[in-house]
Amino acid sequence: MADDRVRRVTSADVAREAGVSRATVSYVLNDTPHQSIPAETRRRVLEAAARLDYAPSAAARTLRSGRSDVVLCLLPDWPVGPEVGALLGNLSAALARRGMTFVAHPSTREDRPIAEIWKAITPAAVLAFEDLSAAEIAAMRAAGVASLVALLGRSRRRPGELEVPQQRVGRLQAEHLAALGHPRLGYAYPDDPRVAIFAEPRRDGARAACAGLGLPAPVSRTVPLDGAAAAAVVRDWRDAGVTAVCAYNDEVALAVLAGLRACGLTAPGDLAVIGVDDIVAARLADPALSTVTTDQAALAEYLAATIVEVIHGRPAPPGPGEDITRVVRRAST
């Protein structure tokens, strides 16, 4: 096996090149306090490092410190849309500002145990979008890896679990429709069982809002991402006296719009529809889709701050303000 790889440049190489010891190299490169290095030596070391393209081995550094500056995010099995994409980007930026490196691992269908993944990375913390078993959490703790679960929005939040307002999304939808005078709402539940972890709190939020306003609970129906199938659900809702529906997300909402078209009906006159996420297609739909959007940058900032606290064994900061989520009204309601 031809291994033509160049031998790594190590701190010893830099030391030799600069004519100093490895310790000195380390002190200079890390700006170690309480170690006064003359400017001249300093310069020689820095130049040597630059000349040799020196890159400290993260492995050695991690081994020594027992701690890497990497945050690993375990992505769920379900398809990540642009909203999650945006959240990840913002999270990456927010953590970079705090000196950490963010990476995400798309979960594999043929599920290897998540342990294999974090063991390969040795992150300072693991951020999951789905539940972690107690055994998994214990194993990570034992390895010095902090773990936290985000975006669940359970009512009863467990320790080390982040508060992210999923219920609020559903509540805003229902309140918006109720304020427009709709007395009886429907809920368009997603067909994909993998997203139940998001869908349930959202639907619960809509239900709670109705209860709070003295309206009957929303008529929940599963809506496939298919015009013909959605049409049947639309007829069902209309038979039940539903005049407006909250959809799990914009895609499901678009399916409802397609169903309406297939019935020869239109929104909002025959049935008002509101989605979640504000994807590009929502704006371009006919009619343009009302939706609920979340400020991903603010959410990312909160998650990043929490991660840093948890890594240091400190309590999580208070959740983000409720105002990061709001309704965007368009033609469909």
Next chain:
Amino acid sequence: MADDRVRRVTSADVAREAGVSRATVSYVLNDTPHQSIPAETRRRVLEAAARLDYAPSAAARTLRSGRSDVVLCLLPDWPVGPEVGALLGNLSAALARRGMTFVAHPSTREDRPIAEIWKAITPAAVLAFEDLSAAEIAAMRAAGVASLVALLGRSRRRPGELEVPQQRVGRLQAEHLAALGHPRLGYAYPDDPRVAIFAEPRRDGARAACAGLGLPAPVSRTVPLDGAAAAAVVRDWRDAGVTAVCAYNDEVALAVLAGLRACGLTAPGDLAVIGVDDIVAARLADPALSTVTTDQAALAEYLAATIVEVIHGRPAPPGPGEDITRVVRRAST
């Protein structure tokens, strides 16, 4: 700073628990060939490891072997849609099958040098979706990190660059429309400058197809993701005698459909439209959008195979078959 973290379980702990040496532990746990360990000892070691929840330190292992089994993907700045999401998921699975761990880093707007990122991970290989500078490639080589660039689909592919058929996408669109008898095509170019790296080869492909069929070059126009703005472009195309357009992707195609609606026109009668990606909203659009789709699983398999070869310093395998990309015809053409 309260550091209540539990000390890591190391191979020394397992050795003590099993009453053997660390070397023996290593041999047993790695199934090292040419080292006959009695079944009894073997069992003791495995049991001790299980009892203690032993997790070998990836950092130490990487340090020792000089090779990690992590592949780092540098995501581009532009928004990743569900197609890229699917690709990443498949890639993760394909690499897992080959014993590697895949992670992705969403690039931050406030770009820190990419060196900081791979240095923090020490991957075996870096997969980028955008160009890497010669200096960056050199630095990675020096650190023993293989690098490769994917999805560019430049005509002239540089060494270590993957072949992924972007031009083919544009070619299929144009050929589809030409086969339907459209003599003069338009090209709907995206508004977002960040996606130019994809958009250019696609448009080039459409242009090449037209040239090959003896048609005039497509009339290329930038189409904002906005109905009103798109309407102006639609009028422009019709004035130019264009009867069908290839769109950069489904979102741009949806914008064209919205533009048509705003003009009181419809597809395909007044203007045929075909997108790329087959997003959910394409199927649900009015009219349902024709599009070009790529078999992400096959593409991921090819990328994974290539990555493994490059890591071992071997030449890249031949590109994936052309048939991984195909037209899905719906009502818009």
Next chain:
DNA sequence: CTGTTAGCGCATTCAT
């Protein structure tokens, strides 16, 4: 004040 020596952290592997 400047810079060095020595040993640690952990798993792997050669030679005994």
Next chain:
DNA sequence: ATGAATGCGCTAACAG
């Protein structure tokens, strides 16, 4: 089946 060396960087203790 084991002791000892190895890979690399960090840092306490120490010498010039």
